[in-house]
Amino acid sequence: MSVNAIRDDEKSVSTGKLKTLLRLFKYLLTYRKEIILVLIIMAGTVSISLINPLIVEYAIDVNIANHDINGLVRLGIFAIILNLIFIFLVKLRMYIMAKISNNVLLTVRQELYTHIQKLSFSFFDSRPTGKILARIIGDVNSLKDVLSNSVTTLIPDFITILAVVAIMVIKDYKLAFAAMISLPIMIIGMWLIQIYSHVRWQIYRKKNSNLNAFIHEDLSGMRVVQSFTAEGETAAAFDELLMEHRGAFVKAVVLNDAFGPVIDFCWGLGMVSLYYAGVKLTGSNAVQVGTLIAFGTYISMFWRPIMNLSNFYNQMVTNISGAERIFEIMDTKPEITDRDTVKELPDIKGNIRFEHVSFAYDKDTQVLKDVSFQVKAGETIALVGPTGAGKTTVVNLISRFYDIQEGNIYIDNYNVKDVSIESLRKQMGIMTQDNFLFSGTIKDNIRYGKLDATDEEIIAAAKAVNAHEFIIKSEKGYDTELKERGAGLSVGQRQLLAFARTMVSMPKILILDEATSSIDTHTELLVQQGIENLLKGRTSFVIAHRLSTIQKADRIFVIDEGGIKEQGNAKELLAKKGMYYNLYMAQFKNV
Numbered sequence: 203m204s205v206n207a208i209r210d211d212e213k214s215v216s217t218g219k220l221k222t223l224l225r226l227f228k229y230l231l232t233y234r235k236e237i238i239l240v241l242i243i244m245a246g247t248v249s250i251s252l253i254n255p256l257i258v259e260y261a262i263d264v265n266i267a268n269h270d271i272n273g274l275v276r277l278g279i280f281a282i283i284l285n286l287i288f289i290f291l292v293k294l295r296m297y298i299m300a301k302i303s304n305n306v307l308l309t310v311r312q313e314l315y316t317h318i319q320k321l322s323f324s325f326f327d328s329r330p331t332g333k334i335l336a337r338i339i340g341d342v343n344s345l346k347d348v349l350s351n352s353v354t355t356l357i358p359d360f361i362t363i364l365a366v367v368a369i370m371v372i373k374d375y376k377l378a379f380a381a382m383i384s385l386p387i388m389i390i391g392m393w394l395i396q397i398y399s400h401v402r403w404q405i406y407r408k409k410n411s412n413l414n415a416f417i418h419e420d421l422s423g424m425r426v427v428q429s430f431t432a433e434g435e436t437a438a439a440f441d442e443l444l445m446e447h448r449g450a451f452v453k454a455v456v457l458n459d460a461f462g463p464v465i466d467f468c469w470g471l472g473m474v475s476l477y478y479a480g481v482k483l484t485g486s487n488a489v490q491v492g493t494l495i496a497f498g499t500y501i502s503m504f505w506r507p508i509m510n511l512s513n514f515y516n517q518m519v520t521n522i523s524g525a526e527r528i529f530e531i532m533d534t535k536p537e538i539t540d541r542d543t544v545k546e547l548p549d550i551k552g553n554i555r556f557e558h559v560s561f562a563y564d565k566d567t568q569v570l571k572d573v574s575f576q577v578k579a580g581e582t583i584a585l586v587g588p589t590g591a592g593k594t595t596v597v598n599l600i601s602r603f604y605d606i607q608e609g610n611i612y613i614d615n616y617n618v619k620d621v622s623i624e625s626l627r628k629q630m631g632i633m634t635q636d637n638f639l640f641s642g643t644i645k646d647n648i649r650y651g652k653l654d655a656t657d658e659e660i661i662a663a664a665k666a667v668n669a670h671e672f673i674i675k676s677e678k679g680y681d682t683e684l685k686e687r688g689a690g691l692s693v694g695q696r697q698l699l700a701f702a703r704t705m706v707s708m709p710k711i712l713i714l715d716e717a718t719s720s721i722d723t724h725t726e727l728l729v730q731q732g733i734e735n736l737l738k739g740r741t742s743f744v745i746a747h748r749l750s751t752i753q754k755a756d757r758i759f760v761i762d763e764g765g766i767k768e769q770g771n772a773k774e775l776l777a778k779k780g781m782y783y784n785l786y787m788a789q790f791k792n793v
C-alpha cells in the first residue's frame with residue numbers, strides 16, 4: 203500500500219456518480235415505511251399546491267365574472283383550510299425526514315468505523331490518522347442534505363413537474379410548449395457545469411483531509427512543538443494548508459454559484475415566451491385571460507421544482523465526493539483476513555516455530571530473510587540487536603499483524619494462517635513502550651484486557667504487577683477517571699496499569715516490546731517483580747535495549763541484517779565474545 207503523507211492529496215476515486223448515489227440511497231430502503239408515509243404526505247401537499255391555481259382560475263373566470271360573492275367567500279374559506287392542512291403536512295414531513303437521514307448517517311458512520319477497525323496495520327501505516335478522521339466525521343456529515351433532500355426533493359419535485367406538464371399540455375399545448383422552450387438550454391448548461399464542479403469538490407475534500415491530518419498530528423505532538431519552540435513553523439505550515447483549503451473551496455463554490463443564474467435565465471426566457479405566445483393567442487381569442495394567469499402560476503410551479511432539483515443536483519455534485527471517499531474505505535479489504543476454512547485456535551501451551559520465514563513491509567526492502575527458530579512453551583526469549591534490525595517485526599508476525607511472504611509460523615503446530623485471527627490474538631498479551639490508555643476509569647482500563655473480568659480479578663492482576671499500591675492512593679482508587687491517553691499519570695504508573703491490563707488477560711504468549719524502557723530505577727524495581735510474575739508459565743518475548751533487563755531470559759536472540767545471528771543464554775553469549783558480547787561491552791563499559 204503506497205504511503206500518503208499529510209500534504210499529499212489522496213488519490214481520487216472514480217466509481218461513477220450514479221453508482222455511488224444508488225449505493226447511498228440503498229441505505230434509505232431500510233426506512234421504506236417512513237418514506238412511503240413521507241411520499242403520501244407529499245402527494246397531499248403537491249395536490250394542494252396544484253389545486254391553488256385552479257381555485258384562483260375559478261374565482262376569476264366563474265365567481266368574479268358572474269358577481270357570485272357568496273361563492274367567492276366559500277371558495278376563500280375552503281382555500282384557507284386547505285392551506286392550513288398544507289402547513290401541518292409540510293412540518294410533519296420535515297420531522298420524519300430529519301429522523302430518517304440522521305439514522306442513515308448513524309448507520310453509515312457505524313459501518314465505516316466497524317470496517318476501519320478490521321483493517322490491517324498496513325492500512326494505518328499508509329495514511330495519517332487525521333485523514334481517516336476526516337472521512338468518519340466530515341465526509342459522513344456532508345451526506346446529510348443529499349439524503350434528506352433525495353426523498354423530499356427528488357421524488358416529489360419530479361412528480362410535480364410531470365403533473366404540471368400534463369395539466370399544461372391538456373389545458374393548452376401551445377402555451378405549454380412556449381413555457382418549456384428554454385428547458386434544453388438549462389439541461390446542457392447544468393451538465394457542463396457539473397463536470398468541472400465535481401472535480402473541484404473532490405479537490406476541496408482532499409484539502410480538507412490534509413488540513414485535518416495536520417491539525418491532528420500537530421495537537422498530538424504539541425509537547426514536542428512547544429519544547430522545540432516550533433510554534434512559528436507549525437503556524438506557517440498551518441496557514442499554508444489553510445490557504446490551499448480556502449482556495450479549493452472558493453474555486454468549487456464559484457462554479458456552484460453558476461447553477462442559479464442558468465436556471466433564472468431559463469425561467470425568465472420561459473416566462474417571456476409564454477406571455478408572448480399568450481398575448482398572440484388571447485388576441486385571436488384562442489385563450490381566456492384566466493387560463494393565461496393560471497399558466498403564469500403553472501410556469502412558476504414548473505420552474506420552482508426544477509430549481510429545487512438543480513439545487514439538489516448541485517448539492518449532490520458537491521457532496522458525492524464525500525460518499526465516494528467513504529465507500530472507498532468500506533471497499534478496502536483487510537489484508538489480514540481469516541481464510542474460509544479457519545479453525546478456532548484451542549487453548550494453547552505456547553510452543554512457537556518459525557520455518558524459513560521471509561518478510562518485507564514493501565517489496566523493495568526485505569526485513570527478515572529465511573528465519574527459522576523454535577521456542578518451547580514457557581520459555582522467555584529476549585530479542586536484542588541494533589535499531590531497525592527487525593525485532594519488533596518478529597513479534598508482530600507472531601500475532602499476525604502482517605502476513606509473511608515466504609515460510610510458515612506455527613503455534614502449537616497450528617499454522618497462524620489456519621486459525622481465526624481473533625482466537626489467535628486472544629491468547630497473546632502485547633505490551634509496547636507506548637501503552638495506550640483510554641479515557642475512563644482505572645478499572646475500565648485494566649478490564650480492557652479481559653472484558654468480562656470481575657473486580658476481584660482486576661485487583662488481583664494489579665497486585666501481581668505491583669500496581670495496586672499507587673491505584674489505591676489515587677483519588678478514587680480503582681474508580682479514578684483517567685484523562686486522555688492517561689495524561690495525569692507518571693510514565694511508570696501508566697506502564698504499571700498496562701502491565702495489569704495484560705496480566706488480567708492471562709495470555710499464553712506474552713510480548714514485551716521495549717515495555718520497560720521508560721521506567722525510572724525506583725519504579726523498575728517494582729515493575730521487575732511484576733514482570734517476573736507476568737512471565738511465569740508463559741512463553742515470552744522480551745525486546746529491550748537495556749541488556750540489564752534481560753539477563754534472566756532463557757535464551758537471547760541477537761537479530762541483525764534480517765536474521766538471528768547468535769542465540770543462547772546471557773552467559774553463553776558473553777563467553778562467545780561475538781555480537782552480543784560487543785553490544786554488552788558497549789553498554790556496560792562506562793558503568
Ligand SMILES: Nc1ncnc2c1ncn2[C@@H]1O[C@H](COP(=O)(O)OP(=O)(O)OP(=O)(O)O)[C@@H](O)[C@H]1O
Nearest residue numbers: 327563564569587588589590591592593594595596
Ligand atoms: N510499518 C512499517 N512499514 C514499513 N517499514 C517498516 C515498518 N515498520 C518497520 N519498518 C522497517 O523495518 C525494519 C525493521 O523494523 P523493526 O521495527 O522491526 O526494528 P527493531 O529492531 O524493532 O528496531 P528498534 O530497536 O529501533 O525498535 C526497519 O528498517 C524499519 O524501517
